[in-house]
Amino acid sequence: MNHRIKRVYPIEENCMGCRLCEVACAIEHSEFKDPIMTFFNGKPQSFTTVEVDRNFSFSLNCRHCDEPYCVEACITGAMHKEPDGRVIVYEDICVGCYMCVVSCPWGAVNPKEGAKKAAKCDLCPDRELPACVQACPNRALVFDTTEELVFELPEEEEEPFVEG
């Protein structure tokens, strides 16, 4: 098991919910790699989701789990863990059964827009920094290994829960 792979971690204290990460992800993973073309001709789909609950937000994507639920659930072996730790889907093997979609507790795999395939974060293999991390103007997404991040996390007050 590789606990030291780099992953994208959200820092919710920094996030202002601007959703630039979603836009950047959708562009990076469209066939056009261009904002206008992506949103008007392509089928924009972001693999990271900005979660919003009134006054705070953060951007959540795939955890590239050590023992991924999605890989265990995949009935074809299309969803698999690469030797480098990334969890990715081979689209040509995937049959769109969506077992992985129900299984991922983070809601990080979803049906691909306009195709019977699964789609998820691939940590942008063609880039040094994933597109979402690079796009974030607030350093609310970091690309790092687990251990380093845990030491970096600021000690925050528990956020009071307000009903209503």
Add this chain to the structure above:
Amino acid sequence: MAEYLIAGNSVAAVSAIQAIRERDKEGRITVISPEPYTAYCRPLITYVLAGDVEEWRLPYKRESFYQQNKVEVLYNVKLDGVDVSERTAYLSDGKKVAFDKLLLAVGGKPFIPPIEGIDGPDVYTFTTIADMKALAGRLEDIKKVVVIGAGMIGMKTAEALAKRDKEVVIVELMDRILPMVLDKEGSSFAEKALDRAGISYVLGDSVVGVGRDASGKVRRVELKSGAKIECDAVVVAVGVRPNTTPVEGSGIEVNKGIIVDDMMETNVEGVYAAGDCAESYDIILGQKRPNLVWPIAYRHGLIAGANMAGGRRRFVGGFPINSIGFFGFQVVSAGMSAVGEDEEASIEVLKFIDESKGVYRKVVIANNRLLGFCVIGDIRRAGLYTGLIWSRMDVSYFKELLVEHISLPEAIYPIDGALPAMNFSDRKNIRRFGWAVFPYSYRKLFTGYSARIEEICAFDDKGVCFYDGADDEG
């Protein structure tokens, strides 16, 4: 050098092999495979029958997997019995094999109800490549098929046959389609999809006889109601039961399936069971039961394999997880999803239904915890519910959000393409179900790590997660 013997050659066996090899590179692994194939994707057989997937894609693992992991596979032999005191296994070819550790991963077997005339040609089950080939080989002679059972396998087989231009009639004993997953209301969505595709179905009735002509060919089935349906083949898909035949009389404890403890070990030391044949802890029912689904078989094999090779891993528990699509209908579900609204006083059922969009979401809550869900149509991010079942978080203070607004990216990617103006002052009013509504410490715990949720949330005797949302409310 340890001698590992694995009976069965499917997903549970594969994950066990991987787990054993992670710890023990040397031990001898022998796999017994009655079927002449490497491990294959069992659920894909309906896709192959339908012609959607080519046959070469059936293997789940190929020969190279067994070579790399130094596994010897004995094809075309079965496990016939186990002598637990001598620690030997009896094979169908008459050989005896000694073992140190034995894994029973013999899967399930289709249940065939006692129906008059059911024994004989033209009656098929549908769980193996051999079954699929038998039916595929006869397709030219078949015009009309009766499928008994509207469960997962029945519906997928019916869809495949319809795609091959066969007339199909589905007969289901219960009053609904997918009775283990859907309630009557959910079933109406599936029924609509069947109507649109022109598939006939009979609900609340059962087949009591299979009528054959003088040459033994199937000609019709008779229903309990007295109706008769002409057909020239019958597919029996009323359910799969754990296969416990190989261990009968061996002293290995069996209930509905082979009983295992949380290390996947049976009552006999060194003998493990995994997958469809095993009966393991269900975190929703709080008791052991067979859960015949792929992800659980994988997990079982992984834990059993690790323990066989000297590890100490615990199977925290599981619950059924399903996803099925046919004739344009798509449903995902987990846990207890078929219970009706007024069935039990202690169970609360919340629903959101939008008939025009074909959207249906239902959650089942008891004791403030999510026990199951079912989502039809738009299944994006449905896995979030599965996470709530795993963690057993208190959902009482956002339960109305659970069905109304699952956190979706549609606000930024509307279906019609135009980007809505972003109004930051609106943000205060946005409240959608997603990780953001979970308590702060809980969120941090899971978004900062990549470990299994159920393993981080240790369960106490009552099966309740100690890391529980209620702690944060004060």
